[in-house]
Structure formats: structure tokens, C-alpha cells
Amino acid sequence: MSNIACWMSEKKIQKINWVEFEKTCKKHGFGLFKLDLNKSLESQGTFCVFLHKLTDIIASADQGDPKCAKLIERVEEYIRGHPTLVVLDPIPHVRQLLNRYISYRKINSTNLHKYGIFIPNFCELNSTNLQEQLTNAGVSYPFICKPSLGHGSKEAHEMSLIFNERGLADCRTPCVAQSFINHNAVLYKIFIVGERHHFVERPSLKNFHACDEDTIYFDSSDVSKAGSRSSLTLLEPHEIFDKVEPNPEVLKRIAVTLRGEFGMDLLGVDVVIEKDTGKYAIIDINSYPGYDGFPDFYDALVDCIGKRVKCKTDKFGDDFIN
CATH class of the missing domain: 3.30.470.20 (ATP-grasp fold, B domain)
Structure with a gap:
């Protein structure tokens, strides 16, 4: 089973129904787990998708916060080392919205x-x-x-x-x-x-x-x-x-x-x-807004993830990481 690694703030995690999200991922053939940014990303197992809401950490890093800068540097280094990884959404693209x-x-x-x-x-x-x-x-x-x-x-x-x-x-x-x-x-x-x-x-x-x-x-x-x-x-x-x-x-x-x-x-x-x-x-x-009122949001999200994974699979073939 392909894994989705997810990182969100505790505040955002509390707003989502994790059990329902996990169940929807499983229905679509994905495992789901919470990524710990304070630990080595390599040590947390293989995953083919990185789903995140890192906007606040990116913003703080860009404002000179050394702890946040170190976290983002670690994430970006991992992404560079895993070109087949699907990232929702790419960090350089997210940065466009900070200002x-x-x-x-x-x-x-x-x-x-x-x-x-x-x-x-x-x-x-x-x-x-x-x-x-x-x-x-x-x-x-x-x-x-x-x-x-x-x-x-x-x-x-x-x-x-x-x-x-x-x-x-x-x-x-x-x-x-x-x-x-x-x-x-x-x-x-x-x-x-x-x-x-x-x-x-x-x-x-x-x-x-x-x-x-x-x-x-x-x-x-x-x-x-x-x-x-x-x-x-x-x-x-x-x-x-x-x-x-x-x-x-x-x-x-x-x-x-x-x-x-x-x-x-x-x-x-x-x-x-x-x-x-x-x-x-x-x-x-x-x-990555709150999506309050979006019907069947988790199905829509995992369907989107599935399409992104398929694009990477088509591009990298056997080299794709599962």
C-alpha cells in the first residue's frame, strides 16, 4: 500500500476528522500517517505523497525564525532527494501566497x-x-x-x-x-x-x-x-x-x-x-483553506492525490517509490 505522509499544525489536525480521512485513504489504496518534522524524515518509513499545511512555518522561516528555517530546510532537502515524491502543494508555489x-x-x-x-x-x-x-x-x-x-x-x-x-x-x-x-x-x-x-x-x-x-x-x-x-x-x-x-x-x-x-x-x-x-x-x-462546507471533501482530496500519483507513476515507471 502506498503511504501518504501528512503534516499539519495541531490546531488544523483537530479540525479534521482523522478517522474518516484515514478510512477514505484506505478505500483509495493509501495508508496515512502523521509526519514528525522534528525527527529524521527518512527514519519514518517510505511514503509517496507529502500532504502539508506548512504555510505558517514557511512564513516564520522567511521572517528569520531559525527553528522554522531548519525545519523547512530539512523538508526541502528530503524533497530534492526524492524526485518521485508527490507534494501537495510544492513549497515554492506555496511561497507565492505568503505575501x-x-x-x-x-x-x-x-x-x-x-x-x-x-x-x-x-x-x-x-x-x-x-x-x-x-x-x-x-x-x-x-x-x-x-x-x-x-x-x-x-x-x-x-x-x-x-x-x-x-x-x-x-x-x-x-x-x-x-x-x-x-x-x-x-x-x-x-x-x-x-x-x-x-x-x-x-x-x-x-x-x-x-x-x-x-x-x-x-x-x-x-x-x-x-x-x-x-x-x-x-x-x-x-x-x-x-x-x-x-x-x-x-x-x-x-x-x-x-x-x-x-x-x-x-x-x-x-x-x-x-x-x-x-x-x-x-x-x-x-x-489549503478550511474547506468547511465542501461536500465529500476527503474523497475529492484523495481522488486528487491519486491523479497526481498516477502522473508520477507514468513518468517514473518502476522507479516510483511506494
């Missing part, structure tokens, strides 16, 4: 704009001449101020809504500023697993406009979690109307394009529909 500015630029370089899909104007703010940087990038008020680092700590989700030039003093640079798009407090999360995708509806920030209000601080993971009843997500009575259902074909176009652009199988994309134009706006992207 929001870099990932937004990559999204902006795709052809999605041809289909009326866009990413709201954004720029990376440094410590001086903030208004000039915003003006040059076409970022308007109000805008969302996001940490440049999209992973690595709880702070990655701590954001602020800046309404005016006075609020620029509240920006914690370096950060990414992105024009806020009114979208009637509805967010769509696209979950991508290889060739499959599924979207769910989540609460989001209500409509806001440039004004003299003070900066609003919020945690994006709290505001947009299922069942959230934050005051920031409740529309005014005059704004409540019949909701426009999203076009599945547009969301599919986004899923297929971004999976190809980033070269990854496990992605989450946050999409909103602009209130006045009906256009689709991509406001964030992340690696």
Missing part, C-alpha cells in the same frame, strides 16, 4: 479581466508618502489595510477599514491597501481541490463609503466565518433587497484560471460581486 502584494500582482497578470473579473486596486504601503502611493495605484477611500504577510500569525487576519486621509496614521506599514468594494455584505469562498471546486456563501462587511469616520478594526476570519452576526456585516434596512445569485460559470473560470496560474491543487479564493456593476472581484487567495 499578499505578490499574490495580488499574480492574479492581476491573468486574463480574468477579459471576463469582467477583477482585483480591486491595491498597492503596498511603506512608511512614507502614503497618500502619494495610494493615488499612484488608484486606491480610493475607503480601503482595506491588510498585513503584507498573509500567513504566519493571527495578525495576518487583523485588518482595518480606512475612510479618509486622517486614518492613514492608523496604517501599520508595511501593509497592502486595497480599495473597498461595496458588495452587500455577501462573500463567496471558492474551495479548490485539484480539478474540483465548490463555493459557499459567507457573511462579509456591509456597504461603506468615504467619510469622516474613525478607522474600523476587525479580524477577517471572525467577520466572514459561517454564522457570523457581527455588527459590521448587518446591512441597513434600506439596503436589504433580493439577492443576486452568483453565476457558477464565472466562479468556475476563476477557479480554473487561478489553479493554473499558481500551479497548486489546494486553494481558497474570496470573491465578492460589486454592488453597482455586478462585476466579480477577487479580494484574497490562500493555500
Whole structure:
């Protein structure tokens, strides 16, 4: 039986049904075990697949944490020494998503704009001449101020809504500023697993406009979690109307394009529909999301893994490691 070695943080492990995941792997002909990064990877037996959520460790390593750097170096050395190993997802590809500015630029370089899909104007703010940087990038008020680092700590989700030039003093640079798009407090999360995708509806920030209000601080993971009843997500009575259902074909176009652009199988994309134009706006992207609400997720994941294994088997033949 081929083995899948899995590494995730204890927090993420607790959120999954390990018994069900293990059972699904077995049904597809795979063994499953938890990899210990603090031990020699060679000593933990042979495995043909490495499934991981290393984003926080990679981010910390890139920020200069010596312990995390050593762990990632050990993993990358093992991967280099085992070219037949299937890695979901390749570490260099995951690194593309660690910095929001870099990932937004990559999204902006795709052809999605041809289909009326866009990413709201954004720029990376440094410590001086903030208004000039915003003006040059076409970022308007109000805008969302996001940490440049999209992973690595709880702070990655701590954001602020800046309404005016006075609020620029509240920006914690370096950060990414992105024009806020009114979208009637509805967010769509696209979950991508290889060739499959599924979207769910989540609460989001209500409509806001440039004004003299003070900066609003919020945690994006709290505001947009299922069942959230934050005051920031409740529309005014005059704004409540019949909701426009999203076009599945547009969301599919986004899923297929971004999976190809980033070269990854496990992605989450946050999409909103602009209130006045009906256009689709991509406001964030992340690696290996929570997949809460994805039907038969473990079957989809193991099916994706199986296809990746088959590709490697076809390429390496008898040299493939089982």
C-alpha cells in the first residue's frame, strides 16, 4: 500500500476528522500517517505523497525564525532527494501566497479581466508618502489595510477599514491597501481541490463609503466565518433587497484560471460581486483553506492525490517509490 505522509499544525489536525480521512485513504489504496518534522524524515518509513499545511512555518522561516528555517530546510532537502515524491502543494508555489502584494500582482497578470473579473486596486504601503502611493495605484477611500504577510500569525487576519486621509496614521506599514468594494455584505469562498471546486456563501462587511469616520478594526476570519452576526456585516434596512445569485460559470473560470496560474491543487479564493456593476472581484487567495462546507471533501482530496500519483507513476515507471 502506498503511504501518504501528512503534516499539519495541531490546531488544523483537530479540525479534521482523522478517522474518516484515514478510512477514505484506505478505500483509495493509501495508508496515512502523521509526519514528525522534528525527527529524521527518512527514519519514518517510505511514503509517496507529502500532504502539508506548512504555510505558517514557511512564513516564520522567511521572517528569520531559525527553528522554522531548519525545519523547512530539512523538508526541502528530503524533497530534492526524492524526485518521485508527490507534494501537495510544492513549497515554492506555496511561497507565492505568503505575501499578499505578490499574490495580488499574480492574479492581476491573468486574463480574468477579459471576463469582467477583477482585483480591486491595491498597492503596498511603506512608511512614507502614503497618500502619494495610494493615488499612484488608484486606491480610493475607503480601503482595506491588510498585513503584507498573509500567513504566519493571527495578525495576518487583523485588518482595518480606512475612510479618509486622517486614518492613514492608523496604517501599520508595511501593509497592502486595497480599495473597498461595496458588495452587500455577501462573500463567496471558492474551495479548490485539484480539478474540483465548490463555493459557499459567507457573511462579509456591509456597504461603506468615504467619510469622516474613525478607522474600523476587525479580524477577517471572525467577520466572514459561517454564522457570523457581527455588527459590521448587518446591512441597513434600506439596503436589504433580493439577492443576486452568483453565476457558477464565472466562479468556475476563476477557479480554473487561478489553479493554473499558481500551479497548486489546494486553494481558497474570496470573491465578492460589486454592488453597482455586478462585476466579480477577487479580494484574497490562500493555500489549503478550511474547506468547511465542501461536500465529500476527503474523497475529492484523495481522488486528487491519486491523479497526481498516477502522473508520477507514468513518468517514473518502476522507479516510483511506494
